[in-house]
Amino acid sequence: MHLRIGHLYPEHLNLYGDRGNVIALAKRAEWRSIGVMVESIGLNEEVDLSQYDLLFIGGGQDRDQTLIAKDLKLVKGNSLLDAADGGVPLLAVCGGYQLLGKYYRLSTGEEVEGLGLLDISTEAGAKRLIGNIVLETELTGEKQTVVGFENHSGRTFLGSEVKPLGKVLSGSGNNGEDGFEGSVQGNIIGTYIHGSLLPKNPKITDWLLTRALERKFGQVQLQELNDNLEESAHQVMVKRSLS
Amino acid sequence: MRFIAVLIGKALIFLVRLTGRGGSNWPGKVVRKLFPGILPYLSLKVEKNILVTGTNGKTTTNKAIYSMLTQAGFNAMYNNTGANLITGITTAYVEKYGQKNEFATLEVDEANMVMAVREIQPQVVLVTNFFRDQLDRYGELGKTVQLVKEGLSLLPEGSTIVLNADDPLTAQLGMQEIDKLRVVFYGLQSNVLRNTAFADVSDARHCLQCGESYVYEKNFYAHLGHYHCSCGFRRPEPTVFVSRLEDRGSSGFLAEITSPQGIFTVDIPLPGVYNLYNLLAAIAVALTVDVPLAGIKEAVRGTGAAFGRMERLLLGTQDGITKETLISLVKNPAGFNAVMETLLEEIVEDQLLIVVNDLDADGRDISWFWDVDFETLAQKASNEIVVSGLRAQDMAVRLKYAGIPEERLVVVPEIEKALDISLEKAKSRLYILPSYTAMLKLQDVLRKRGQVQGYWKTEKKRMRSA
Numbered sequence: 001m002h003l004r005i006g007h008l009y010p011e012h013l014n015l016y017g018d019r020g021n022v023i024a025l026a027k028r029a030e031w032r033s034i035g036v037m038v039e040s041i042g043l044n045e046e047v048d049l050s051q052y053d054l055l056f057i058g059g060g061q062d063r064d065q066t067l068i069a070k071d072l073k074l075v076k077g078n079s080l081l082d083a084a085d086g087g088v089p090l091l092a093v094c095g096g097y098q099l100l101g102k103y104y105r106l107s108t109g110e111e112v113e114g115l116g117l118l119d120i121s122t123e124a125g126a127k128r129l130i131g132n133i134v135l136e137t138e139l140t141g142e143k144q145t146v147v148g149f150e151n152h153s154g155r156t157f158l159g160s161e162v163k164p165l166g167k168v169l170s171g172s173g174n175n176g177e178d179g180f181e182g183s184v185q186g187n188i189i190g191t192y193i194h195g196s197l198l199p200k201n202p203k204i205t206d207w208l209l210t211r212a213l214e215r216k217f218g219q220v221q222l223q224e225l226n227d228n229l230e231e232s233a234h235q236v237m238v239k240r241s242l243s
Numbered sequence: 244m245r246f247i248a249v250l251i252g253k254a255l256i257f258l259v260r261l262t263g264r265g266g267s268n269w270p271g272k273v274v275r276k277l278f279p280g281i282l283p284y285l286s287l288k289v290e291k292n293i294l295v296t297g298t299n300g301k302t303t304t305n306k307a308i309y310s311m312l313t314q315a316g317f318n319a320m321y322n323n324t325g326a327n328l329i330t331g332i333t334t335a336y337v338e339k340y341g342q343k344n345e346f347a348t349l350e351v352d353e354a355n356m357v358m359a360v361r362e363i364q365p366q367v368v369l370v371t372n373f374f375r376d377q378l379d380r381y382g383e384l385g386k387t388v389q390l391v392k393e394g395l396s397l398l399p400e401g402s403t404i405v406l407n408a409d410d411p412l413t414a415q416l417g418m419q420e421i422d423k424l425r426v427v428f429y430g431l432q433s434n435v436l437r438n439t440a441f442a443d444v445s446d447a448r449h450c451l452q453c454g455e456s457y458v459y460e461k462n463f464y465a466h467l468g469h470y471h472c473s474c475g476f477r478r479p480e481p482t483v484f485v486s487r488l489e490d491r492g493s494s495g496f497l498a499e500i501t502s503p504q505g506i507f508t509v510d511i512p513l514p515g516v517y518n519l520y521n522l523l524a525a526i527a528v529a530l531t532v533d534v535p536l537a538g539i540k541e542a543v544r545g546t547g548a549a550f551g552r553m554e555r556l557l558l559g560t561q562d563g564i565t566k567e568t569l570i571s572l573v574k575n576p577a578g579f580n581a582v583m584e585t586l587l588e589e590i591v592e593d594q595l596l597i598v599v600n601d602l603d604a605d606g607r608d609i610s611w612f613w614d615v616d617f618e619t620l621a622q623k624a625s626n627e628i629v630v631s632g633l634r635a636q637d638m639a640v641r642l643k644y645a646g647i648p649e650e651r652l653v654v655v656p657e658i659e660k661a662l663d664i665s666l667e668k669a670k671s672r673l674y675i676l677p678s679y680t681a682m683l684k685l686q687d688v689l690r691k692r693g694q695v696q697g698y699w700k701t702e703k704k705r706m707r708s709a
Contacts, residue, residue: 011448011449011456012449014614015375016608016610016611017576017610017611017612017613017614018610018613019613019614020610020612020613020641020644023613023644023645024644027644061384061385062385063385063451063454064449064454067454130607130608131607132607149607149608149609149610151608194608194610195609195610196610196613199613199640199641199644200637200640226649228649229636229639229640229643229649229652229654230640232636232654233636233637233639233640236634236636236637
């Protein structure tokens with residue numbers, strides 16, 4: 001078995017250690033003897049994204065994000081829409097999450113059009129929402145916590161076609177108002193959570209890997225791994241945030 | 244009123260010292276409340292004020308400038324507790340009031356630059372570099388650069404800004420229209436060092452002017468080097484630069500400096516390319532304010548590490564067996580990579596202890612662990628690694644995913660216990676890489692134990708905790 005992982009714009013969207021997500025996906029596949037190839041996909045590169053088995057896009061600084069918005073629209077837009085239609089699992093964090101939505105309204109009132117892959121829209125907020133965050137999610141079918149760190153000024157609001165990734169137990173989440181964080185639509189997960197997200201939340205990593213393998217090879221059962229270390233790092237933050 | 248405010252401030256500082264408690268910020272805070280114009284008043288009493296800002300190397304560089312000044316016979320003051328917020332800086336001036344100083348040299352937190360420049364109106368500002376650091380405090384790197392830029396725009400006419408030519412983010416500060424200021428660039432000549440072996444997830448690999456990736460003819464470390472962009476932006480030619488270099492490993496460097504004041508050689512007793520930059524920056528500032536070469540050379544030779552910056556100590560285990568211990572602060576990916584690059588060959592030979600907290604002063608977001616090139620360490624290391632601190636488990640996860648087998652990771656969150664376990668495990672040398680508050684905690688433990696038996700290599704007095 002073999003997976004091809006595409007890391008979108010790693011040169012530009014690399015602000016908060018989000019590459020840990022790609023490292024986690026690759027390692028947890030390798031530990032199960034699933035071959036992995038990680039490819040960087042940069043600005044202005046025209047590629048067929050539906051040829052990938054898993055895609056990741058992170059967050060960046062404002063300046064870089066404007067560059068990426070343009071590239072997504074003019075260069076990779078159709079290809080990414082095709083990939084999503086074909087069910088390629090995609091994880092988008094922070095800036096990447098916002099870019100997949102319908103639009104981002106700047107503080108000046110100007111609207112930057114997004115890709116519209118996720119039924120969400122984002123508005124600039126006055127105060128940055130910064131801190132540790134804990135969610136409760138049912139992504140994998142059973143209730144579990146998600147831990148990480150959020151740092152965003154955008155306020156994201158969900159439309160009717162997406163479900164939130166989870167309920168906020170501690171922290172701010174999508175917009176600091178409705179008590180939810182992230183979005184799930186088909187095989188796409190969008191979230192504000194850094195940390196990186198995946199290493200300390202191996203269940204989400206495995207959910208993404210499972211979606212990717214199923215799409216390629218049909219029904220699969222992932223081999224269990226020893227997650228004691230990940231679990232203890234996870235629990236430290238659950239305890240600290242909820243006590 | 245001013246005089247009373249200073250007296251109250253001095254009394255508060257005395258009380259703080261008396262109780263042995265840390266905290267050099269709040270006397271300044273109280274005095275500023277009582278008399279908001281106190282800092283402009285006090286700094287005016289000093290003939291020349293120098294500010295040192297940037298992400299990495301402020302403390303070491305500022306201390307080096309201070310020793311160059313005093314070595315040359317000037318009366319000078321500096322904020323020696325590393326308290327670099329406007330309140331701590333105020334405390335420093337209050338404390339030194341009455342001393343008739345010719346120079347004050349102060350490290351300033353980037354976010355406090357606007358206030359510091361406005362109130363102190365310095366003659367010289369040094370900007371060392373910009374790296375990703377404590378994003379949860381400043382939002383993002385671009386914002387930090389912006390804050391410093393704003394500070395520089397408030398400088399009085401005729402001031403000098405001293406900038407690192409090899410860091411594009413810093414260099415660009417001196418390349419716009421600033422005709423009322425003098426700009427001095429410093430850097431390393433291309434052939435003095437090889438390219439870095441450490442992968443950089445960079446902060447600044449893209450041109451601020453046009454967004455294209457820089458082309459590096461030479462990459463010394465992180466995003467520092469000789470770079471240019473297709474839009475025409477390129478590294479400015481420095482006037483103070485290292486023109487020849489002998490790398491003496493963990494003993495430091497012998498560097499030939501070329502400057503308008505002449506070509507001279509300095510003996511730098513600190514290892515690491517970043518320390519080379521720190522000393523070079525200090526030399527560029529000293530030359531700017533006409534410190535004689537003899538004073539500069541003497542001061543460089545006597546440079547000691549600031550506490551926890553490549554500091555070497557002799558520590559005993561509980562059975563009284565002495566182990567050489569090296570402590571080096573790590574606070575962001577570029578700094579972490581640089582320390583590992585300098586020490587890699589040594590670290591993999593003996594015991595490594597990494598201690599990471601996530602308190603405010605460390606930065607609460609630990610996502611940056613994932614931007615450190617631990618993969619290079621994992622390829623070489625074969626020993627156990629001890630991890631400690633509030634985020635010990637997170638560091639263990641990071642190292643596991645870098646390729647270090649779980650059975651070689653020893654997780655001991657409690658810092659004092661981790662220190663003892665690591666000392667036991669060390670064959671003859673222990674390398675401790677702590678985050679900021681973890682470093683203070685270690686310092687505390689060592690002081691309480693009175694366990695410091697002596698120093699090797701560098702001689703210096705340990706600083707009080709900030």
